[in-house]
Amino acid sequence: DAEITQSPRHKITETGRQVTLACHQTWNHNNMFWYRQDLGHGLRLIHYSYGVQDTNKGEVSDGYSVSRSNTEDLPLTLESAASSQTSVYFCASSRDLGNEQFFGPGTRLTVL
């Protein structure tokens, strides 16, 4: 069955370290999204991509980067982790003209 996976599921890191969160989907969706979810803010869009080599900034992109080298993967990199980036991160994908986004199980990141 097609699915979307995220790894790791839990990560503890230190301030200043570079961290990469993986997202892999097997639906062959062109659209992929990264969100963070925090109490009081809900889901906020970090970066998104509409296809290979395409990336766009969302509303909270500072300190994060993504690259899209193939259809299946959209890794999210925290260049220099900060305590404010402690959060739960969700990856999602959707069809080209589809509004239903399929979400991964999430990665819980703690920055100490």
Next chain:
Amino acid sequence: QKEVEQDPGPLSVPEGAIVSLNCTYSNSAFQYFMWYRQYSRKGPELLMYTYSSGNKEDGRFTAQVDKSSKYISLFIRDSQPSDSATYLCAMTATSGSRLTFGEGTQLTVNP
């Protein structure tokens, strides 16, 4: 001011109650409206999808959109403990583009 406002709750109701969840929005260009359900420590899943104004019913769930008031609602009839989750509204102006989510309402249905 947030583009989409949603009361975060928490909301606690007895089993069998009718639940009403609501969102207001400010962007008049939004025309695709969704409700996602998120169980604890899981990713959100699409529950209801509505285009433009009107009602849509699916079993115990009814989604309503009033574009003139910029207001959407989700009604749950005969609520069950298994409905306990966080419900997020989401909307977009253009099919296939980024979604704007509400904060989510945490619902608990007590047996």
